[in-house]
Amino acid sequence: MMFTTELTGKLKRHETPFYYYDLDLLRETLAVASGEAAKRGFKVHYAVKANFNPVIMKIIAGYGFGADCVSGNEIDLAVNCGFPADETVFAGVGKSDREIETALKLGIKCFNAESAAELEVLNEIAGKAGRRAAVALRINPNVEAHTLKHITTGTDENKFGIRIAELEKVISLLSGLENIDFRGIHFHIGSQITDLHVYRNLCLRVNELWQWFTDRGMEPEDINLGGGLGISYEEPDRFPSFADYFDIFREHLDRKIRSTISFELGRSLTAGCGALISKVLYVKPGTSETFIILDAGMTDLLRPALYHAFHRIENLTSVLPPGKYTVAGPICESTDIFGKFISLPETGRGDLIAIRSAGAYGEVMAMRYNMRSLPPAVFSDDI
Template sequence: MLKIEDFASFRRVATPFYYYDIDLFRQTAEKVAELSERTGIHVHYSLKANSDRRLNDILSSKGLGADCVSGDEIDYAVSCGYNPKKIFFAGVAKSDKEICQAFQVGIGAFVVESLEEIEIVSDIARRLGRRAPMSLRINPNIDPHTHHYITTGLYEDKFGISDRSFDEAVAMVKDNPYIDFFGLQFHIGSQIMEVEDVIRLECEKVNDIVKRFESTGLVVRNIDLGGGLGVDYDDPDGHPIPDFETWFRTISDNLERRPDQTLHIEPGRSLVAQSGSLITEVLYVKKGENKRFLMVDAGMNDLIRPALYGAYHKIENVTAFYEDNNSRDTRVYDVVGPVCESSDCFGKERSLAKSRRGDRIAIRSAGAYGQVMASRYNMRPFAPSVYSDRIAEAPKRKDYFAEVD
């Protein structure tokens, strides 16, 4: 069950909101910073997973770098205190404006995803009288055994340069006065749970690819394995901190690196998912012909993952737990939102404590790819961030009836 220290205060906060467990978040960030220090693997947080300012201030204060995918993410990362030299800029379709923004900031490396992009970035560097620090994102054609929507390292995916185009890529980069060759980047997918097997395979492929590159005379100074570590969506309390140990160890044991080579990773989901929950209130308990529906005040505009990927999130009735001592019977519900789309459903046939209008519901493990993907569809307002140690500062639920004559 979601840990809530002061349920009486929590209950007064206006819903829906994203609730961040700051203690857990700090522990997660500290664990990663400590492993980075111990193994010498540099960590660049993938800002796309969650751009909440307070969370990012904490991550940058631990010395982490950032992985960005837009010009505005780069500027925002700088404003959150990330060192520009530790910012990498990936993305399959960078605009001229964004490329110039990145030069302006002085980022650590452009992670270039196609032969066409090598040409454009090098041409912009020439026009600006600069040299572009450049990593090539290689598509190693590895199946990470995850959802096909979040698989990125297969030949059919739009990401990266296929290993079949090596020779052309090398010819474009080598001896190019506008490119400072930085290294190679690989990101094979997200929510990887078979960490040892998949990451070992990734390392073996990367070792081969690095050798092939270096046989051309190019020196691969930096090797970046991307992100992808999965989290336990079924049991967030059983595994609140993802298995970073195994990830770092598998990389350290399997990736060949010389002392002049630096290793990087780009975790997103694993740093933020378990610290965040979407909190919503039951508006109606509707008895349909064949089903019971819990109709809540958060919608797919607040958390689109279930509608977009069929993603599973654990759902809990926190009011039943904290106010009624978990003494209620259970019932089976479809938990749905107010948006006018049939896909606006957070979970089908979920067994929950018998729920009532006004109960608070927690949709767990929503810290990654949750709030950042929110929209104002149906002109619904954005759900704000509320932090476990600052509940008193959160916007309170209004008493609407007091204002009606």
């Protein structure tokens, strides 16, 4: 994303804070990701939770992605934005009865079931609706993801997924559930994974589990390997390495596996195309640091306050020599800080600030705490 003088001039005309999306960059990312997946015979479902802005969703649907949803509302929106229902999967550790009914009615491809109790509920609701529920078991592979502690999901002690030790019990339960069709197996070990070797460990576990199911006469039709491909928050213009990522799986998944292989990518598809644009309200000296107080806060972009996530911060309007600043929002919480001791050109009231890589888990997590207005979205196609 290039903040040329022309673009900055156009952005200055909008009331801050807002999300700016470079839709050409989004299209380029989608073309590369879908092309690299197709070359290796893989399918990708877009993880809607990363960004459910309908403009973004419609563009993604246009590139032939399926949808990975975690609520009934996400499923409804995905179908309305053009994702085919039969290419939509429904994950989540706590699906409500109403959400299950919605998904069955729309005819989604598959439920990623996370517990024995959920399988029984799915069976009962499908029976009452006179339908069948296709199910993939979300298995907790106990593979360490080496990412932020709060976004690791594939280790044994975790609210997500079914533990390997429970599998024998779960498949014996499955054999008695008359309204469920076993479709495959599903994994997701965490998000923002930059050490791609982690996926080799996942492949080795998947190979063992594929054999385990096949030996029991339950060869999985689908293997869904989840999402998690990380991006460089330090270098926001670096493109995600889709080819390297898919190659790891091509290389380490057992050749004899005949299942459809799919992924659920979110962050790597949308993060780079979005930036939170904000204005400097005040520059405030402290005792050992100088604070920049922005008009955007944790209510607009929660990740830094929620899990100490780093986002690169740029001053779009100053060309003065650099200083060190702590960049904070206006919210009445001391965790409302976007970055400490950040090097920026000398900054003053009214300067325009871009917080980069905010196209995933940004706008969708915005909230109204302090009765703030939700940040609007501005698209490159419209300005």
